[in-house]
Amino acid sequence: MDRAVREEMDGRDASDAGEPANCCVDKWGGLRLVSVLELANISKHFGAIQAVNDVSFSLEAGEVVGLMGDNGAGKSTLVKMIAGNFHPSHGTMHLEGKELVLHKPADARQHGIEIVHQDLALCNNLTAAANVYLGRELRRGFGPFRILDYGAMYKRAGQLFAELKSETRPRDLVKQMSGGQRQAVAIARTMLSQAKIVLMDEPTAAISVRQVAEVLNLIRHLRDQGIAVVLISHRMPDVFDVADRVIVMRRGRKVADKKIASSSPEEVTGLITGAIEQVA
Amino acid sequence: MAVTLDQTIAQKQHSFLSRLFSSQTFWVVIAVILACLFLSFATDSFATSKNLFNITRNVTFVAIVALGMTFVIITGGIDLSVGSVLCLCSMVLAVTMHAGYSIEIGILATIVTALAIGAFNGVLIAYLGFPPFVVTLGMLSVARSLAMVASNNTVVFQFGPDHQKLLALGGGAWVFGIANPVLYMIILALITGFVLRWTKFGRHIFAIGGNEHAATLTGVPVKQIKVAVYMISALSAGLAGIIQTGWLGAVTTNLGNGMELQVIAATVIGGADLAGGVGTAFGAIVGAALIEVIRNSLGLLGINAFWQGTFIGGAIILAVLFDRIRNFRRSD
Numbered sequence: 366m367d368r369a370v371r372e373e374m375d376g377r378d379a380s381d382a383g384e385p386a387n388c389c390v391d392k393w394g395g396l397r398l399v400s401v402l403e404l405a406n407i408s409k410h411f412g413a414i415q416a417v418n419d420v421s422f423s424l425e426a427g428e429v430v431g432l433m434g435d436n437g438a439g440k441s442t443l444v445k446m447i448a449g450n451f452h453p454s455h456g457t458m459h460l461e462g463k464e465l466v467l468h469k470p471a472d473a474r475q476h477g478i479e480i481v482h483q484d485l486a487l488c489n490n491l492t493a494a495a496n497v498y499l500g501r502e503l504r505r506g507f508g509p510f511r512i513l514d515y516g517a518m519y520k521r522a523g524q525l526f527a528e529l530k531s532e533t534r535p536r537d538l539v540k541q542m543s544g545g546q547r548q549a550v551a552i553a554r555t556m557l558s559q560a561k562i563v564l565m566d567e568p569t570a571a572i573s574v575r576q577v578a579e580v581l582n583l584i585r586h587l588r589d590q591g592i593a594v595v596l597i598s599h600r601m602p603d604v605f606d607v608a609d610r611v612i613v614m615r616r617g618r619k620v621a622d623k624k625i626a627s628s629s630p631e632e633v634t635g636l637i638t639g640a641i642e643q644v645a
Numbered sequence: 646m647a648v649t650l651d652q653t654i655a656q657k658q659h660s661f662l663s664r665l666f667s668s669q670t671f672w673v674v675i676a677v678i679l680a681c682l683f684l685s686f687a688t689d690s691f692a693t694s695k696n697l698f699n700i701t702r703n704v705t706f707v708a709i710v711a712l713g714m715t716f717v718i719i720t721g722g723i724d725l726s727v728g729s730v731l732c733l734c735s736m737v738l739a740v741t742m743h744a745g746y747s748i749e750i751g752i753l754a755t756i757v758t759a760l761a762i763g764a765f766n767g768v769l770i771a772y773l774g775f776p777p778f779v780v781t782l783g784m785l786s787v788a789r790s791l792a793m794v795a796s797n798n799t800v801v802f803q804f805g806p807d808h809q810k811l812l813a814l815g816g817g818a819w820v821f822g823i824a825n826p827v828l829y830m831i832i833l834a835l836i837t838g839f840v841l842r843w844t845k846f847g848r849h850i851f852a853i854g855g856n857e858h859a860a861t862l863t864g865v866p867v868k869q870i871k872v873a874v875y876m877i878s879a880l881s882a883g884l885a886g887i888i889q890t891g892w893l894g895a896v897t898t899n900l901g902n903g904m905e906l907q908v909i910a911a912t913v914i915g916g917a918d919l920a921g922g923v924g925t926a927f928g929a930i931v932g933a934a935l936i937e938v939i940r941n942s943l944g945l946l947g948i949n950a951f952w953q954g955t956f957i958g959g960a961i962i963l964a965v966l967f968d969r970i971r972n973f974r975r976s977d
Binding site: 470471474482484485486487488489490491495499500501502504511512513519520522523524526527534535536537554 | 650653654655656657842843844845848849851852854855856858859860862863864865922923
């Protein structure tokens with residue numbers, strides 16, 4: 366069924382692909398009463414190790430949330446639960462008011478939760494378009510006689526790169542691309558379907574300064590489309606540059622959840638290291 | 646802005662010619678043509694219809710198996726068992742038909758055998774995480790031994806009631822005097838090329854070879870596809886076995902001995918990368934052709950047959966060397 370949706374999407378113009386991805390207008394009569402994602406008392410333990418401990422927070426549409434914390438603070442585990450890689454030991458998740466139970470990453474994708482992996486999960490030997498469509502290739506033909514629709518995939522991938530204001534070309538091999546272009550390919554993937562939430566794991570960790578600006582622009586672009594973005598990052602300047610809100614985790618617990626405007630890098634650093642115990 | 650979106654979308658990294666010149670397969674084709682031209686002038690016996698018929702037919706068995714091997718190598722795997730599987734499949738066909746069953750049942754039994762072996766290899770590799778090298782090396786030994794068990798290590802040359810049908814299948818020339826094995830090879834190469842280029846399955850094979858982890862994360866059914874490629878490889882060995890049995894009219898237990906090396910060599914010479922992610926059907930055929938032309942020419946030029954291995958090995962190293970040089974240049 367989702368193939369039909371995708372193919373329908375593919376037929377659309379670039380111009381109308383920019384509408385908010387998570388429109389809940391019909392259901393709630395124009396009012397967005399519920400958060401896109403609501404986590405309640407989520408915990409995860411691996412044997413005796415308590416990786417995530419009683420974490421609750423909510424995500425609004427069109428919001429960028431920076432998720433910060435030291436190594437081992439539980440950021441990745443938390444995100445992996447939202448992406449369907451892990452199943453929470455305790456607690457519940459709600460997507461647009463409905464309970465969300467994920468058994469595998471594909472389930473998350475079906476619900477409009479996309480993840481950009483830290484290593485980007487790209488195949489160097491394939492073209493940009495092939496990578497964007499990896500695992501959900503477009504095909505044409507009838508029944509069992511269906512062949513890859515190269516034209517449509519090049520076209521749509523090209524439109525996505527143009528939307529992202531990236532200089533990436535759909536027919537280029539990923540092998541020969543810069544870090545920023547590779548990020549654009551990984552991010553374009555999340556725009557194929559009607560994503561509601563995009564989780565980004567350290568998208569600026571391994572690229573040059575100029576490319577960081579490029580990636581932050583890509584994130585703003587997702588936000589402008591009404592997508593909720595969770596940005597896991599170690600880089601304070603990036604989070605303060607692009608995020609609306611920052612959540613800090615330390616040793617599995619949420620120790621802060623506040624507007625960027627009412628926080629400061631010093632405070633966040635204190636929270637990460639434990640110099641500041643917790644803020645409301 | 647001078648560049649429109651359509652131009653960007655249409656933009657190719659390389660022109661047709663630059664892509665052609667940078668392709669290993671192209672240079673191997675040139676090498677084959679040059680070798681053929683040279684041999685036509687240097688010897689009287691090369692460009693005779695009999696010798697050419699010989700060459701084209703000899704190419705086919707290695708080439709057909711190399712087509713199956715191409716799938717495996719593109720995923721970054723290897724199948725060392727193909728020579729033994731070919732032998733076992735030939736033997737299953739021979740023994741079944743010798744026992745009085747029809748050719749249809751014989752072929753069916755052969756194909757089922759091949760697919761079962763491929764599935765066994767594939768499941769061990771994909772689901773239990775065995776290294777492909779080890780599993781298929783084990784199967785190399787097992788399959789040949791089973792062939793000996795099945796035939797009690799005898800030569801089978803009587804194929805029951807459908808004896809003539811089998812010989813015609815492998816030895817005939819039904820269309821325009823082209824040897825049947827060559828026809829089968831062309832058909833299988835076209836199918837392979839189509840699958841690799843135009844199907845989702847083919848695309849996923851390349852993805853697995855390029856970055857298996859990425860393929861898994863993006864929802865490609867990596868394990869099922871890996872099982873499928875080993876089944877395809879074994880199936881191609883089985884088909885080559887059927888055709889070769891019909892061509893030779895007899896099956897011995899040393900059929901296909903050492904063939905895995907020729908097949909892997911053909912695939913690699915034709916441009917496939919043992920690290921995975923690269924390979925074509927046409928390359929496999931051309932690689933097989935180059936090996937056969939080298940082998941044939943050594944005989945015609947009166948060079949001691951003991952030198953064969955040296956020349957074929959040299960061709961493998963040379964082919965990969967060109968690829969390395971290109972990579973060095975690119976990384977500069």
